[in-house]
Amino acid sequence: MAFTESVVTALPCQRHLFEVPADVSYLDAAAWSPLPRSVRAAGEAGILVKSRPWAHPRSAVPAWAERARAAAGGLIGASADDIAIVGAVSHAMSVAAHNLNPRPGGRLLRVADEFPSLRFAFDRLAGRQGLVVEEVPRPPDGDWTEAVAAAITRPGAAPLALATLTPLHWTDGSLIDLDRLAPLVHAEGAALVIDATQAVGAIPVSVARWRPDFLAFPTYKWALGPYGLAFLYAAPHRQDGTAIEENVGNRPPAVGARRYDRGELYDPVALFMAVAGLEQITEWGVPAIAARLRGLTDYLADGAAELALMPAPAPLRAPHILGLRPPAGLPVNLADRLRRDNVFVSERSGALRISPHVWANDDDLARCIAALGIALRGVT
Incomplete structure (x- = not known):
């Protein structure tokens, strides 16, 4: 089932509050987040x-x-x-x-x-x-x-x-x-x-x-x-x-x-x-944020499982970060390959770490899964 806004009702997508372009899937909040427009404005006021x-x-x-x-x-x-x-x-x-x-x-x-x-x-x-x-x-x-x-x-x-x-x-x-x-x-x-x-x-x-x-x-x-x-x-x-x-x-x-x-x-x-x-x-409220992010990472986990990337069971993973550790190890430079398709994630200690935040939407998730599939098919 595709992820839609109806899956998570506690907090809708907040992309309009950020400067993330429509064709960029930035799923790397665990590295560092883009700034909301309001936070950028606050910094400019401080300057x-x-x-x-x-x-x-x-x-x-x-x-x-x-x-x-x-x-x-x-x-x-x-x-x-x-x-x-x-x-x-x-x-x-x-x-x-x-x-x-x-x-x-x-x-x-x-x-x-x-x-x-x-x-x-x-x-x-x-x-x-x-x-x-x-x-x-x-x-x-x-x-x-x-x-x-x-x-x-x-x-x-x-x-x-x-x-x-x-x-x-x-x-x-x-x-x-x-x-x-x-x-x-x-x-x-x-x-x-x-x-x-x-x-x-x-x-x-x-x-x-x-x-x-x-x-x-x-x-x-x-x-x-x-x-x-x-x-x-x-x-x-x-x-x-x-x-x-x-x-x-x-x-x-x-x-x-x-x-x-x-x-x-x-x-x-x-x-x-x-x-x-x-x-x-x-x-926004942290419980509402966590509920939204759980919906996003659950969808990504389902898509990763179809690509044989073996996500951990939901009870063993936090709601906001999805780590993928294939049994045979990650393909070389997988995160770099995804970046070429405007999908931004991290590799950390043998795991592909995907970490969406409240700006992520349906298109981001679909683009990520599609780019993973293309990258994996290119592995010989």
């Missing part, structure tokens, strides 16, 4: 502030930082006081690692082939604290949740000191169910750090349910904002730590997670854009 500072007093900009903080917190069920504004998720993870003191000799648990931002700072922490780094290997059946749960509770293993997890695997959208795993981590008395880069803005995220010590996400992917700006959630008991950079804005009397704010925070371009993107996501 005017810096271009004509005599006409736009700097005293108006701090309020935008608080507006961004509140909007980011709203998407994860946190208050503005719980949110620091940082430069990148790697910055956020360095802050988190700097402010954790896990038990020496315990385990640092993560999944295999994790994104570098969630490895580097914690590798250093592991070396400093004498932690044993355990990477859960990719499960043959694709069920990361079961594999991670078994690792957390494995009899005879060293005590779990820290888990650094994500709601889904960044390479292919394989689900890592934190609703199930977070309580297991807490039951072990371990700290929990979450990289929600590939989640916030596309699927529901709740710090109340997961109770992480720290959680971070950027704006340039699913939150439809600028590059070079990210948010760090710090749980209330983690808000009296030490920043990795000292600046006037994050010293006392700064309260809450503001203690971890980056320097040069009051950038009108980035803040204006971030607010526009975050508030647009809030207006």
Whole structure:
């Protein structure tokens, strides 16, 4: 059955709010998103502030930082006081690692082939604290949740000191169910750090349910904002730590997670854009977005299955990213071949990663499946 707008009624296609040409199938939001027109306009307004500072007093900009903080917190069920504004998720993870003191000799648990931002700072922490780094290997059946749960509770293993997890695997959208795993981590008395880069803005995220010590996400992917700006959630008991950079804005009397704010925070371009993107996501509603994206990826999965590309079963994949891992491996340069037909996707660690957002429509999906079929027929 063809995908039509009647399949997903919670949120119609929002292509009119973007500048995506009709003949371009941009299905790579997991890499970075195009900007909505409103976000571009907000950035241009921010440029005017810096271009004509005599006409736009700097005293108006701090309020935008608080507006961004509140909007980011709203998407994860946190208050503005719980949110620091940082430069990148790697910055956020360095802050988190700097402010954790896990038990020496315990385990640092993560999944295999994790994104570098969630490895580097914690590798250093592991070396400093004498932690044993355990990477859960990719499960043959694709069920990361079961594999991670078994690792957390494995009899005879060293005590779990820290888990650094994500709601889904960044390479292919394989689900890592934190609703199930977070309580297991807490039951072990371990700290929990979450990289929600590939989640916030596309699927529901709740710090109340997961109770992480720290959680971070950027704006340039699913939150439809600028590059070079990210948010760090710090749980209330983690808000009296030490920043990795000292600046006037994050010293006392700064309260809450503001203690971890980056320097040069009051950038009108980035803040204006971030607010526009975050508030647009809030207006649509994340559950409605997730429902729409599930319809899109389910349709793509059906088409991929007909081409013998073997998508994972729906219960094992997140609603917004479809990863394809053919048993014989991906044809060489498959993403490049698709790009010639104006279909934009990514290859990540042996998977073809397809990630539509709210601008994607029926024509995009049909063009993607058709281009895949042509590319595969050309393989000898």
